[in-house]
Amino acid sequence: MAADQALRLDNQICFAVYSTAHAFNRVYKPLLDRLGLTYPQYLVMLALWERDDVPVKDLGERLFLDSGTLTPLLKRLEAADLIKRTRSTADERQVLIALTAQGHALRDKAKSVPQSILAASDCSVRELMAMKNEIVALRDRLNAVLGE
Amino acid sequence: MAADQALRLDNQICFAVYSTAHAFNRVYKPLLDRLGLTYPQYLVMLALWERDDVPVKDLGERLFLDSGTLTPLLKRLEAADLIKRTRSTADERQVLIALTAQGHALRDKAKSVPQSILAASDCSVRELMAMKNEIVALRDRLNAVLGE
DNA sequence: TCACATTTAATTGTTCGCAATTGAATCCCG
DNA sequence: CGGGATTCAATTGCGAACAATTAAATGTGA
Structure with missing residues (x-):
């Protein structure tokens, strides 16, 4: 493909992916508002509903996110009483993320x-x-x- | 599909799109660092290389972004001398975005x-x-x- | 013409997303 | 055992992304 064509916005698969991600975000917004979650928070909850009591690192690997993104997000979920953050006794570097009763209960609403x-x-x-x-x-x- | 299966992270096309957008961003990063652009700034430049001297609104429609996102981003591109923002004389509500000589020249590096x-x-x-x-x-x- | 609605960018406030750094805990190897 | 390397989460700083609001310019209808 000629460089001119390759630089066309319409030909960029990355732009297709980028703009579709935003479109999804906008479609999810009103649905997730009812759950009191943002879209990234919803993804974290999906991950935890599958397996919780896991360190931040595990969550990061499943979601392709790092602690810089997850730490503040998890603090907000904790403030909303959906999760609990506990420093592991076995390895005090780790912080384990567990669902609260409310966190588990939210799954029904998300179905x-x-x-x-x-x-x-x-x-x-x-x-x-x-x-x-x-x-x-x-x-x-x-x-x-x-x-x- | 059962609700249990539908809530699995692996089954979510939205997560596939979301995580792929981030993967693209990470692949682009080192390439765009050389151009002094972030990924959204690169998209704006792609749009302008196709057609410039356009109001912010036009750019927003092509990129699916609003003025809340574009205004600060465009100010950064202006500070980098890649574009010029000029209030339209025909309709003073509009701000026209035009490429500078440097903005045009960057296209060669982006090829x-x-x-x-x-x-x-x-x-x-x-x-x-x-x-x-x-x-x-x-x-x-x-x-x-x-x-x- | 004039009041009122609409359009356009800019602004404010909140939440991501990531690079880079920090500090503490653990690991590993001599 | 001990000291340097590694791991883990948190922090800082910056740039998106968007909702909601604002202010100015323009459009519209009576």
């Missing part, structure tokens, strides 16, 4: 969210999963380059 | 960026364009819901 997003995306589950797999494969290749 | 990204994505142009088209179609459907 309807994916269905609403599916409707907004106006697409079959099969198609979305196929796209998701392609995008994840791309992400993993990009991350592989970073790891070198 | 090698897409090639580097292509290499990092370890994927053919054809495959990337196909993915891009799918993602853009999804974005447009999401934005359509927001417009209602």
Whole structure:
């Protein structure tokens, strides 16, 4: 592809991904407002609903985020009584993140969210999963380059 | 899909898109550091290289961003002497964004960026364009819901 | 024409996201 | 055992991203 064409905004897959991430964020906003969560906070809760009582580092690896992002976010979730932060006794460098009863309970309220997003995306589950797999494969290749 | 499965992080296309956007950002970082640009600033420059002398609003529509994001970003580009902000005489509500000579010149330095990204994505142009088209179609459907 | 609505950027305040650094705990190796 | 390297979370500083509001300019209809 000629450099001129390559620099066109419309040809940039990165812009497609970037602008779609923001579009998702905007669609999620009214749904998550009802749960009292921001979108990144929702992702943290999704991760914790799968497995909690984990150090910040574990959460960071699952979400591709570092402590600079997670520490203040987790403090806000703690202030909202959704999680508890406890310094590990076994290894005092670690801070373990556990769900509170309210944090567990919020999962029920969140159950309807994916269905609403599916409707907004106006697409079959099969198609979305196929796209998701392609995008994840791309992400993993990009991350592989970073790891070198 | 059962609600339990739907809430799994791995099944969320939104998380796939979100985490891929961050992966792109990290791959772009070292390349854009050489141009003295952040990733959103690079997107603004891409848009301006296609068409400049445009009001902030026009830029916002092309990038799906509002003045709250663009105004400070454009001030930084102006401080770097890449663009000039001029209040329109025809309609004094508008501020027109034009490239400076340096802003135009930066395009040459940016020409090698897409090639580097292509290499990092370890994927053919054809495959990337196909993915891009799918993602853009999804974005447009999401934005359509927001417009209602 | 004139009051009122709309458009446009800018501003304010909150929350991410990350690089770089810090300080404490733990690991590892001689 | 001891000292330097490593790991982990927190902190600082900067740049997005967006909601809500503001102020000025323009448009519109009676």
